[in-house]
Amino acid sequence: xxxxxxxxxxxxxxxxxxxxxxxxxxxxxxxxxxxxxxxxxxxxxxxxxxxxxxxxxxxxxxxxxxxxxxxxxxxxxxxxxxxxxxxxxxxxxxxxxxxxxxxxxxxxxxxxxxxxxxxxxxxxxxxxxxxxxxxxxxxxxxxxxx
Amino acid sequence: xxxxxxxxxxxxxxxxxxxxxxxxxxxxxxxxxxxxxxxxxxxxxxxxxxxxxxxxxxxxxxxxxxxxxxxxxxxxxxxxxxxxxxxxxxxxxxxxxxxxxxxxxxxxxxxxxxxxxxxxxxxxxxxxxxxxxxxxxxxxxxxxxx
DNA sequence: CCTTGACCCTTTAGCGGCTACAGGGTGTTC
DNA sequence: GAACACCCTGTAGCCGCTAAAGGGTCAAGG
Numbered sequence: 001x002x003x004x005x006x007x008x009x010x011x012x013x014x015x016x017x018x019x020x021x022x023x024x025x026x027x028x029x030x031x032x033x034x035x036x037x038x039x040x041x042x043x044x045x046x047x048x049x050x051x052x053x054x055x056x057x058x059x060x061x062x063x064x065x066x067x068x069x070x071x072x073x074x075x076x077x078x079x080x081x082x083x084x085x086x087x088x089x090x091x092x093x094x095x096x097x098x099x100x101x102x103x104x105x106x107x108x109x110x111x112x113x114x115x116x117x118x119x120x121x122x123x124x125x126x127x128x129x130x131x132x133x134x135x136x137x138x139x140x141x142x143x144x145x146x
Numbered sequence: 147x148x149x150x151x152x153x154x155x156x157x158x159x160x161x162x163x164x165x166x167x168x169x170x171x172x173x174x175x176x177x178x179x180x181x182x183x184x185x186x187x188x189x190x191x192x193x194x195x196x197x198x199x200x201x202x203x204x205x206x207x208x209x210x211x212x213x214x215x216x217x218x219x220x221x222x223x224x225x226x227x228x229x230x231x232x233x234x235x236x237x238x239x240x241x242x243x244x245x246x247x248x249x250x251x252x253x254x255x256x257x258x259x260x261x262x263x264x265x266x267x268x269x270x271x272x273x274x275x276x277x278x279x280x281x282x283x284x285x286x287x288x289x290x291x292x
Numbered sequence: 293c294c295t296t297g298a299c300c301c302t303t304t305a306g307c308g309g310c311t312a313c314a315g316g317g318t319g320t321t322c
Numbered sequence: 323g324a325a326c327a328c329c330c331t332g333t334a335g336c337c338g339c340t341a342a343a344g345g346g347t348c349a350a351g352g
Contacts, residue, residue, distance in 0.1 A: 004328065014329090015311060023309090034318060036329055048277035056254070057247055060309070066273065073265030080267050081260050088251045095244045101203055102241055105234045108202070114227050119219030121226050127212065131195035150299065160300090161340060169338090180347055182300055206338070294352090301346065310336085317330070322323100 006039045010047045017047065025050055025064060058087055107137040152185045156193045163193065171196055171210060204233055253283040 007014045020026040026047055029037045046067070053063040062083055069075055111122030118124055126137050153160045166172040172193055175183045195216070199209040208229055215221055257268030264270055272283050 002329075013311080016309080018330095019310060034329080035331095036318085045274075045277050048279070049273060052273060052276040054309090056250060066270070069264040069267070069270055070274065073263060075264045076260075077258060077262050077264050077267040077270075078260035080264060080269050081255075081258055084251065084255050084269055088248070088255060091244065091248050091251060095241070095248055098237065098241045098244055102234070102237050104202060105230065105237060109227075109230050109234060112223060112227055114222075114224035116223050117219060118215040118221040118223050118226060121215070121223040123226050123230055124212070124215055124223075127195060127198060128191075128216065130198040131191050133194070148300075159340080162338085164302095165339060180300080182347085200338090296349105296351085298349090299347080302344090304341100304343085306341075307339090308337100312335075313333085315331090318328080320325105320327085322325085 001039045001044075003037050003039070006044060006047065009044060010051055012047055012051050020047070020050060023060060025060060025067070056087075057091065062087060104137075111137055147185045147190075149183050149185070152190060152193065155190060156197055158193055158197050166193070166196060169206060171206060171213070202233075203237065208233060250283075257283055 001009070003014050003017055006012075007017060012020075017026065021028060026043060029039045029043055032038050049067070049070070050063055053066060054060075058066075065083060066080070069077075069080055108123055108126055111126050112124075147155070149160050149163055152158075153163060158166075163172065167174055172189060175185045175189055178184050192213070195213070196209055199212060200206075204212075211229060212226070215226055254269055254272055257272050258270075
């Protein structure tokens with residue numbers, strides 16, 4: 001199959017496929033006489049694997065490592081667990097900070113309803129207050145250290 | 147104050163301060179005879195404002211716009227609301243997908259405990275199964291369309 | 293006076309993971 | 323033979339920094 005077909009089949013953009021090849025994630029395919037890339041089932045599977053890992057937001061370096069395990073089936077599985085655990089820890093940490101952020105923004109948002117000028121805007125006041133190190137709706141813990 | 151002192155006072159890295167200046171977020175300060183940047187209270191306040199907005203994960207373009215409102219206090223506050231609402235929507239969307247991701251990874255993680263080879267690893271099997279478009283622990287909805 | 297070391301300067305390049313050109317070749321269809 | 327979809331390479335841009343190279347400045351200590 002040509003690159004466009006592979007793209008269609010996997011949902012991965014053509015440019016991204018070429019990028020994965022350049023990055024060494026996807027093995028270089030054969031070329032037809034006209035220079036077009038000719039992909040087979042191996043590439044389809046591998047690219048689908050990559051795509052799935054990316055859907056789980058794994059960095060490409062991790063995907064690379066996982067692909068290594070696929071190639072070396074006798075390797076120790078503990079390393080895979082560790083990889084997933086580390087990734088999960090990163091995701092959970094990020095999730096936690098996102099939740100805090102959502103709270104902060106929601107709090108900030110309550111400080112203004114439309115219909116007046118920026119000078120009277122509660123949101124802007126909050127942000128400026130924060131810039132002075134005062135306690136603000138969005139960062140309640142950040143009271144001045146006086 | 148010099149750039150190091152401003153950095154100390156705001157918690158923003160020296161390089162980042164220069165980067166903000168290059169990007170037009172922080173106004174260019176006066177220079178001393180030796181070429182050192184000389185900052186005043188104006189810069190301190192402005193940089194603190196920027197830092198606070200960044201703590202709320204706002205893109206620099208949004209921060210730029212907010213700074214515009216600070217400078218034009220008679221502008222319509224509705225635009226500020228809109229900016230915050232859009233940002234909040236982005237954050238919530240991201241939060242939702244992070245939560246789904248966390249679930250998917252947690253499900254995936256249950257498929258393996260250490261102590262065997264990659265060939266027997268449930269995690270790897272799940273990922274490969276997903277590459278075949280089969281239903282997997284991490285993407286239960288993605289069953290084959292046969 | 294000289295050296296050390298902390299600070300400052302500019303310019304440039306790199307990170308991750310794409311994405312978007314520019315400028316060309318190929319291959320099918322009307 | 324021309325239009326069009328597809329393919330190729332190479333390079334540059336996105337965001338928000340971060341780091342490094344290669345230098346200048348200045349105060350304190352010997």
